[in-house]
Amino acid sequence: xxxxxxxxxxxxxxxxxxxxxxxxxxxxxxxxxxxxxxxxxxxxxxxxxxxxxxxxxxxxxxxxxxxxxxxxxxxxxxxxxxxxxxxxxxxxxxxxxxxxxxxxxxxxxxxxxxxxxxxxxxxx
Numbered sequence: 548x549x550x551x552x553x554x555x556x557x558x559x560x561x562x563x564x565x566x567x568x569x570x571x572x573x574x575x576x577x578x579x580x581x582x583x584x585x586x587x588x589x590x591x592x593x594x595x596x597x598x599x600x601x602x603x604x605x606x607x608x609x610x611x612x613x614x615x616x617x618x619x620x621x622x623x624x625x626x627x628x629x630x631x632x633x634x635x636x637x638x639x640x641x642x643x644x645x646x647x648x649x650x651x652x653x654x655x656x657x658x659x660x661x662x663x664x665x666x667x668x669x670x671x
Contacts, residue, residue: 551669552669554611557667558611560667561603561667564642565597565600565602567642568595568634568635568642569596569637570594570595571592571615571618572632572635573589573591573592573631573647573652573658574590574629574630574631574632575588575625575627575628575629576588576631577644578641579641581635581639581641585637588631589624590625590626590652591621591622591623591658592624593618593621595618599615599618600616601613601616606664606667606668606669608666609669610666610668612665612667613664613665614662614665615660615663615664616662617659617660618659618660619659621657623654623657623658624654625652626652628651629649629650629651629658630646631644633645643665645663645665647663
């Protein structure tokens, strides 16, 4: 039996992140709450808006994607090893968490968070 989903359904999920995320956080450990993302494990935090995303658009493999645009010269708040990136709604909700390349960060230095995609595949 074939499975399918309209792009509007996938775009709705991606647009929710795009239109509601107010902070991007680089964390030392995988956060499971917004407090952990924004405070407990936070190494870098930056206020963002929907203009910091591109898409939704066709996914690289299938489905749809939204791209988090590059963030340059972001001040590092706390020293530690970056391991995760999270999008939050400031003070209220953890929206999305993913892994990143481990990188040692030193407080008061600057870091660039490269562009990356959130992709939702078509059903298989």
